[in-house]
Amino acid sequence: MMKPYIQLTDLHQAATDAFCDLANQCIASNGLFRVSLSGGSTPKRLYEMIAQRDLDWTRIHWFWGDERNVPSDSPDSNFKMVREAILDKRKVPQANIHNVPVNVDDPASAALAYERTLREHFSDQPMPAWDLVLLGMGDDAHTASLFPRTKAIDESSRWFVENWVEKFDAFRYTLTAPAINSGKEIWFLVAGDSKKTALANVFSENQRPNEYPSQLIRPTRWFVTQDACPDSLVR
Numbered sequence: 001m002m003k004p005y006i007q008l009t010d011l012h013q014a015a016t017d018a019f020c021d022l023a024n025q026c027i028a029s030n031g032l033f034r035v036s037l038s039g040g041s042t043p044k045r046l047y048e049m050i051a052q053r054d055l056d057w058t059r060i061h062w063f064w065g066d067e068r069n070v071p072s073d074s075p076d077s078n079f080k081m082v083r084e085a086i087l088d089k090r091k092v093p094q095a096n097i098h099n100v101p102v103n104v105d106d107p108a109s110a111a112l113a114y115e116r117t118l119r120e121h122f123s124d125q126p127m128p129a130w131d132l133v134l135l136g137m138g139d140d141a142h143t144a145s146l147f148p149r150t151k152a153i154d155e156s157s158r159w160f161v162e163n164w165v166e167k168f169d170a171f172r173y174t175l176t177a178p179a180i181n182s183g184k185e186i187w188f189l190v191a192g193d194s195k196k197t198a199l200a201n202v203f204s205e206n207q208r209p210n211e212y213p214s215q216l217i218r219p220t221r222w223f224v225t226q227d228a229c230p231d232s233l234v235r
């Protein structure tokens, strides 16, 4: 069951507070906070609000859970959104910014290169144990760039892959479900009435991850607005 937020601004405020609390806790106990970011429209304001907080920016490492194969200054670039919202605004060391190589002719090699980056960073671990994975959900129940009926849904050994998405006639890059599920905290941010049916399907007892890829994920927390929340899930 869920306790939805009445307004999107409440969701953003709660997620900002939770993000900063977790970052401070992780930095205090391990000296590091490693976060995988989502793209899309929902988290933009969250990122802007995080940038206004006083955090130890030298201790936070930024990764991307999915990306589009476009130039990094394209309006569609997930990296661009985070750069403009946070990275350009605070003194973030370049070495802490782990963006996906993009706009290449060979997405398979680019995905492998990013997987190598992740494996180097999480060197002694069987999976990337993020402190936090932030996720959104599309109205087709995709998350990261795990879209319905695409190949990456079945990937079980790789951490990060290229994924052909027929409806865009394009490759996307995405973390795989096992890599997402290795996060210590996994938070979904879902807002807007266009998500209501998808959310109901994801929570249905009928497990069809090929149709509703968000069913593959084991989130630790949901941030959902009231208009996105089916009545059956409200506490």
Ligand SMILES: O=C1O[C@H](COP(=O)(O)O)[C@@H](O)[C@H](O)[C@H]1O
Pocket: 038, 039, 040, 041, 042, 043, 066, 067, 078, 135, 136, 137, 138, 139, 142, 143, 144, 145
């Ligand atoms: O394509 C994408 O969409 C999802 C959901 O985005 P939203 O605009 O509905 O918030 C997002 O989580 C993903 O990272 C993004 O690339």
